[in-house]
Amino acid sequence: MSSANPGKGYSRDSNYITTRITADGQDGFPVEPGRYRLVVSLACPWAHRAVIVRRLLGLEEALPMAVAGPTHDKRSWTFDLDPGGRDPVLGIERLQEAYFARDPGYDRGITVPAIVDVPTGEVVTNDYAQMTLDMSLEWTAHHRAGAPALYPPDLRAEIDAVNEEVYTDVNNGVYRTGFAGSQEAYDEAYERLFTRLDLLSERLERSRYLVGDTITEADIRLFTTLVRFDAVYHGHFKCNRQKLSEMPVLWAYMRDLFQTPGFGDTVDFDHIKKHFYLVHSHINPSGIVPLGPDPSGWLEPHDRAAMGGRPFGDGTPPGPPSAAETVPARPAPAQAASHS
Incomplete structure (x- = not known):
């Protein structure tokens, strides 16, 4: 959860529950x-990373x-999309209940993504x-x-360095x-943002992906922010x-990723816009959710394949999402539009 701090710069609450789920169960959770349930919101860029990684790795049944x-x-994210407003497995109305089950005195952000131990x-x-790193490694x-x-x-040090710059x-x-x-705080953040985007553009002029010649964690972390850029961050x-x-x-880099299985087919622009424009009432007090921008451009040709690279390396694309996890229909290509 996020909010403005009048007269000051924004500081993210980064005091997370750092217990890990590992192959050896070192923290008590093997x-x-x-056994576990990944709780996400399709609106949230931080949760969206976990949705993409889970899909690319094929962990849908395991997690x-x-x-x-x-x-x-x-108070909390709610399960209002489910029948009766309760998650059918956890049996709770609010994610807050799972945090309080862990710690009755929990007083930090009730955030997604969160992984819940179903038995407890x-x-x-x-x-x-x-x-997401543990999804890959554990x-x-x-x-x-x-x-x-x-x-x-062999690329972890470079991925970590890129991720740190992109995060900040x-x-x-x-x-x-x-x-x-x-x-003053706005000006400083704005300049840092666009300076970094210019540097990323220079990097991606020479390389199809951020690190190496395949999709990595670095591309996923940048994608979930930039896919929301025109719909939310530019104006809101x-x-x-x-x-x-x-x-x-x-824009070409992002269209390339969007058209890659596991990326665009996990994007729900309706959820994204509803979240930002309705929840941030201090920024958008009218509660009006904009109808635009037109999403059809996401499926226009990107021509990035000519740069080489292999999206999945020695692996293969994931299959289509299950019916239960299919987001609303993707936009039709702009060039396919007909007029009569």
Whole structure:
């Protein structure tokens, strides 16, 4: 959960529950298929990372997923998309209940993604950064055949370095811009954001992906912020030097990823817009959710394949999502539109 701090810069609460689910169960929670439930919101960029990684690695059966509604109040995310407003497995109305089951005095953010231990109903972890790395490194026994290496050993140092820059200036940078409590704080965050986007554009002019010649954790972490850029951050968060669609290299890079199985087919623009424009009432007091932008451009040709690279390395694309996890129909290609 996030909010502005009047007169000051934005500071993210990063005090997470850092218990890990590992192959050896070192923290008391061993990897065990079906034991845990990944709770996400399709609106949230931090949770969206876990949705993509889970899908690319084929962990859908081993790590079942619960989807909270796109909005929340001051107390918690809620399961209002489910019959009776309760998660059918955990039996709870609010994610808050799983946090209080872990710690009755819990007084930090009720955040997604969170992994809940189904037998006890307790949150195990909401440490989103470690969570996706552990999906890659600790859940290997349950990866699908052909699962890609999203965090390969020889590239980890470079991936970590890129992730740190992207987190500071872009992932968190859009929030530091949108929730700035003073003009000075806004100006500083805005400049850092667009300076970093310019540097990323230069990097991606030479390489199809951020690190190496395949999709890695670094691409996933950048994707979940930039896919929300024009729909939310450009206007709602005043990140308005340019739209993503006006930055040619980044726009082509993002279309390439969007059209890759596991990326665009996990994006729900309706949930994204409802969350940001309704929950942040201090920024958008009217509660009006914009109808645009037109999403059809996401399926226009990107021509990035000519740069080489192999999206999944020695692996293969994931299959289509299950009926239960299919998001609303993807936009039709703009060039397919007909007029009569």
